[in-house]
Amino acid sequence: MSRTLNNQATVDEQLADRVRVAAAELGYRRNGIARSLRLxxxxxxxxxxxxxxxxxxxxxxxxxxxxxxxxxxxxxxxxxxxxxxxxxxxxxxxxxxxxxxxxxxxxxxxxxxxxxxxxxxxxxxxxxxxxxxxxxxxxRSAAGAQEATEHLLDVGWRRPACITGPESAQTAIQRLAGYRRGLLARKRRPAASLVRHADYRADRAALATAELLDGRNPPDSFFVANSEMALGVLQELRSRGLTVGEDVGLVAFDNAPWTAFTDRPLSVVDQPAYxxxxxxxxxxxxxxxxxxxxxxxxxxxxxxxxxxxxxxxxxx
Amino acid sequence: MSRTLNNQATVDEQLADRVRVAAAELGYRRNGIARSLRLxxxxxxxxxxxxxxxxxxxxxxxxxxxxxxxxxxxxxxxxxxxxxxxxxxxxxxxxxxxxxxxxxxxxxxxxxxxxxxxxxxxxxxxxxxxxxxxxxxxxRSAAGAQEATEHLLDVGWRRPACITGPESAQTAIQRLAGYRRGLLARKRRPAASLVRHADYRADRAALATAELLDGRNPPDSFFVANSEMALGVLQELRSRGLTVGEDVGLVAFDNAPWTAFTDRPLSVVDQPAYxxxxxxxxxxxxxxxxxxxxxxxxxxxxxxxxxxxxxxxxxx
DNA sequence: TTACCGGGAGAAATCGATTTCTCTCAACGT
DNA sequence: ACGTTGAGAGAAATCGATTTCTCCCGGTAA
The missing domain is CATH 3.40.50.2300 (Response regulator)
Known part of the structure; x- marks a missing residue:
């Protein structure tokens, strides 16, 4: 039986056929559990x-x-x-x-x-x-973050802020490091006052955005470490009547399906998740x-x- | 052993303890497969x-x-x-x-x-x-769709269109039926020319929106049967310079996280998925x-x- | 004191597919 | 014609936890 169903070479083809027919007639279904136990x-x-x-x-x-x-x-x-x-x-x-x-x-x-x-x-x-x-x-989170930051600077933004994830997350640390490297590569000095750790959630990111904008020397653009936080940033910006891609620059991690459909469509760092x-x-x-x-x-x-x-x- | 680990009453507590100690020392881990086979x-x-x-x-x-x-x-x-x-x-x-x-x-x-x-x-x-x-x-898709449609009419929109899912999907059929009922409940005559079947995807919904708007008697608002299609509708509207909640009305199924963050925040039919x-x-x-x-x-x-x-x- | 009862624990059966072992029969070479 | 070889197939062992079966021993009642 087992030999038949697993197509072993040592089984007579005629007998194998008979076995298969019988199995089909009886509605035989192999028990995966027993198989796993043995194998x-x-x-x-x-x-x-x-x-x-x-x-x-x-x-x-x-x-x-x-x-x-x-x-x-x-x-x-x-x-x-x-x-x-x-x-x-x-x-x-x-x-x-x-x-x-x-x-x-x-x-x-x-x-x-x-x-x-x-x-x-x-x-x-x-x-x-x-x-x-x-x-x-x-x-390569750091490289992606660096590229995003350099892009912001290259198109003309002067003070990009960074809203990254919790300090306990490696990815958040990497993305912050990349942001810093991006600034340095363009001869800007990273300022701690432009960095916020949120928790990868929208709400906290909105708060961080408000804080940054209310600071003494507010940023003119944002690098955001994931797409959910980008939602929070967008919300806060909109509540202040600021339009991204016009009054404020924004690049976020994650090419979520909806990022192409917001007003304005988001520039994103696409991770090759698939x-x-x-x-x-x-x-x-x-x-x-x-x-x-x-x-x-x-x-x-x-x-x-x-x-x-x-x-x-x-x-x- | 089995009796011990499953806390059977018939096991002497002292022996049970010895078994447990030994099991722990040997790093015993029960084999879930064998267990499933037996049970x-x-x-x-x-x-x-x-x-x-x-x-x-x-x-x-x-x-x-x-x-x-x-x-x-x-x-x-x-x-x-x-x-x-x-x-x-x-x-x-x-x-x-x-x-x-x-x-x-x-x-x-x-x-x-x-x-x-x-x-x-x-x-x-x-x-x-x-x-x-x-x-x-x-x-209760139909009821939700009806409520959404009535809401559009109640706030002042006069010609709501319906973009629903494929005809093969029960949910799409239900939501269309609800839309029709909503119109009838407000003494409007449903018009086939205001209904489009898309495939629950953004692209086809954008196309459907364009078709509807280019029709002879275009709608002034949209009931959309899921949130992904809403993305397509929003895209098409924006490309024509139309703002939802102002030039056009929009209600969509699904309370996706991002729907609260688009410009304008989307009115949605929340399904109790959890x-x-x-x-x-x-x-x-x-x-x-x-x-x-x-x-x-x-x-x-x-x-x-x-x-x-x-x-x-x-x-x- | 003997018979009976019952708790407790070791031994054995069980689940079902796979793998190994063993046996039979046929074919081939010497 | 006899011994060897090998293919093929049935029988049995295996995987590991659970459940059932059996047996032993102590306690209680007659």
């Missing part, structure tokens, strides 16, 4: 992302899933919701269910994945680094059939962003 | 949604997951991507892995879930009905421990929408 693995990957409502992560999910599907794997999507406890729970679920691979956007750099690595389950970190030595897919998902899947694949001892050293891949200039960064 | 079920629910990039569905996912987590279940999220083949594949995966329940937003009313129901795995349909007799969570997820989970729960024969007849729950009036529907 010590499931044809399932887990993708544990930190925010299912963030289009950036859902794009990663699509990339990973399209690849997985082509390779005969299914993807279990889990939402850790930026909550370390939930993340730990899902890592445990992944371990218990013996998925064959895990892609994770870790909440903290120190997230504990040892139960998985101990069992030889390959783990790939995406978007954020992990202290543990695993394959990692990152974005490709990140595909790449993470390929890294997983490259370790799947391979015994622990033969596995290559962990690799870190850094993908380039692309600056998409629309209208919000135009200089009036 | 003939996994503590996993599958949620098969049709578009992971749609905030409406991710909100359903959050609701379902929060409930599941409280009940000790994990949620496997699968993305059918409006593709019947993918949907069928994931239904099969769910069957093979013997998940204990499935929540599905079916691509077609005729989607075949018989393999699951035959095994006694409860299925709940969300957002869209299924011909098969299962618990279903729907939105609650739908919770409700679907509760329907699943109510059937889980119950033998097939004792199960209640399938129930259909219809949730109310809420009209959120912002500025895009204001009459100039």
């Amino acid at each position: 010590q693995r499931a044809d399932v990957w887990a993708l544990i992302i930190s925010d299912i409502a963030n289009p950036f992560f859902t794009a990663i999910a699509r990339g990973l899933e399209d690849l997985a599907q082509r390779q005969g794997f299914s993807v279990v999507l889990c939402n850790s919701d930026e909550d370390p406890a939930k993340e730990a729970n899902y890592l445990e679920v992944a371990e218990r269910e013996q998925v064959s691979g895990v892609v994770l956007s870790p909440n903290r750099i120190g997230s504990d994945i040892s139960p998985l690595t101990r069992l030889g389950v390959p783990v790939v970190a995406v978007d954020r680094p992990l202290r543990a030595p695993v394959d990692t897919v990152l974005v 490709e990140m998902g595909v790449l993470a899947g390929n890294l997983l694949l490259s370790r799947l059939g391979v015994p622990l001892s033969d596995r290559p050293a962990p690799r870190v891949r850094r993908l380039r962003t692309e600056l998409i200039v629309r209208e919000s960064s135009l200089h009036g | 003939q079920r996994a503590d996993v629910w599958a949620l098969i949604i049709s578009d992971i990039a749609n905030p409406f569905f991710t909100a359903i996912a959050r609701g379902l997951e929060d409930l599941a987590q409280r009940q000790g279940f994990s949620v496997v999220l699968c993305n059918s991507d409006e593709d019947p083949a993918k949907e069928a594949n994931y239904l099969e995966v769910a069957e093979r892995e013997q998940v204990s329940g499935v929540v599905l937003s079916p691509n077609r009313i005729g989607s075949d879930i018989s393999p699951l129901t035959r095994l006694g795995v409860p299925v709940v349909a969300v957002d869209r009905p299924l011909r098969a007799p299962v618990d279903t969570v729907l939105v 609650e739908m997820g919770v409700l679907a989970g509760n329907l699943l729960l109510s059937r889980l421990g119950v033998p097939l024969s004792d199960r209640p007849a399938p129930r259909v729950r219809r949730l109310r929408t809420e009209l959120i009036v912002r500025e895009s529907s204001l009459h100039g």
Whole structure:
């Protein structure tokens, strides 16, 4: 039976046919659980992302899933919701269910994945680094931020501010660093008074914008570290009657679908999220059939962003 | 061992302690696969949604997951991507892995879930009905559309158009029907020339908008059946120099995060997506421990929408 | 004192697909 | 004609947790 259904060469074709016919007639369905138990693995990957409502992560999910599907794997999507406890729970679920691979956007750099690595389950970190030595897919956030900042300066804005994420987030740190480098590359001196850490949410970004604009030496433009915060910035600017791409310059991270449709369309730093998902899947694949001892050293891949200039960064 | 770890009453506490200590020392981790094989079920629910990039569905996912987590279940999220083949594949995966329940937003009313129901795995349909007799969570789309249309008329718009989804989508049909009822309720005669079926995507909605505006008797306002199409409408209006909430009225389905931040903020029909997820989970729960024969007849729950009036529907 | 009852724990069966083992039969070479 | 080889297929072992079966022993009642 097993030999027939898995198309082993040693089975007489005539008998195999009879088996298949009988199986079809009886409505036989193979039990994936029993199969996994015997094979010590499931044809399932887990993708544990930190925010299912963030289009950036859902794009990663699509990339990973399209690849997985082509390779005969299914993807279990889990939402850790930026909550370390939930993340730990899902890592445990992944371990218990013996998925064959895990892609994770870790909440903290120190997230504990040892139960998985101990069992030889390959783990790939995406978007954020992990202290543990695993394959990692990152974005050249700093370079993207630098390019965005230089762009603002190049089109004529003189005092770009930076609204970045929480200090606990690697991506926020990188984007701030890139902003600073952009200023330096254009012979401007970075000023701490032009930098605000928000929490990647719209509300706090709106507050930060207000603060900046009410400061002694207000900025004339903004580099914003993600698209949700850009919404907050836009709101605050509008409430003051300021138009982006005219009175104020704006570039934000993330090429969310709606960014092309706001008034004015947003200039954005596009992260190759879909490709990140595909790449993470390929890294997983490259370790799947391979015994622990033969596995290559962990690799870190850094993908380039692309600056998409629309209208919000135009200089009036 | 099993008795200890599952806290059976019949185990001597002292022995149980020794077992637990030993288990901890050896780094014992229970094999969820073997457990599922024996118990003939996994503590996993599958949620098969049709578009992971749609905030409406991710909100359903959050609701379902929060409930599941409280009940000790994990949620496997699968993305059918409006593709019947993918949907069928994931239904099969769910069957093979013997998940204990499935929540599905079916691509077609005729989607075949018989393999699951035959095994006694409860299925709940969300957002869209299924011909098969299962618990279903729907939105009172028609009522929401009617309310939105009446609102447009009540604030002074005289010729609202309707841009709805494809004719194959139940939700699109419902929303169109609601639009018609709204007109009739205010003594207006629905005109086919003011109705367009787009495909729930921005591009086609932009085209439809252009068509309507270029018609002989153009509309002065729009009821749009989802938020992504609203993006397309906004784009087309802006390219013609028309401002919503001033020159043109607009109400759209879906309270997406960005709708509050566009210029002007969009008046929307808010669907209780999170609650739908919770409700679907509760329907699943109510059937889980119950033998097939004792199960209640399938129930259909219809949730109310809420009209959120912002500025895009204001009459100039 | 003997018979019975019941708690507790070790041993064995169970779940279903896969893999390994073993046996049969036929073909081939010497 | 006999021994060897190998293909093919049925039987049995395997994966690991749970559940059932069995047995032992202490306590209680007759």
